[in-house]
Amino acid sequence: xxPLGESEAAVTxxxxxxxxxxxxxxxxxxxxxxxxxxxxRQQLFSESVAVILMVALSAAAIAAVDRxxxxxxxxxxx
Numbered sequence: 001x002x003p004l005g006e007s008e009a010a011v012t013x014x015x016x017x018x019x020x021x022x023x024x025x026x027x028x029x030x031x032x033x034x035x036x037x038x039x040x041r042q043q044l045f046s047e048s049v050a051v052i053l054m055v056a057l058s059a060a061a062i063a064a065v066d067r068x069x070x071x072x073x074x075x076x077x078x
Contacts, residue, residue, distance in 0.1 A: 039047070
């Protein structure tokens, strides 16, 4: 079995969250949320714009393919 990482070792050394009456779960969740690296406002904005552009481009490509197949089927099945 591979050696445990630092965060895995910390979890195994603590008492079971269920045995702690559920408070262990909340405490561990809050501890993990403190470790999260939250994005900056600019990073959030630029990545949101990138997602919206990709969705728009995907929708346009699907619409183009759909129109082509509709046109092709209307030519074949007159």
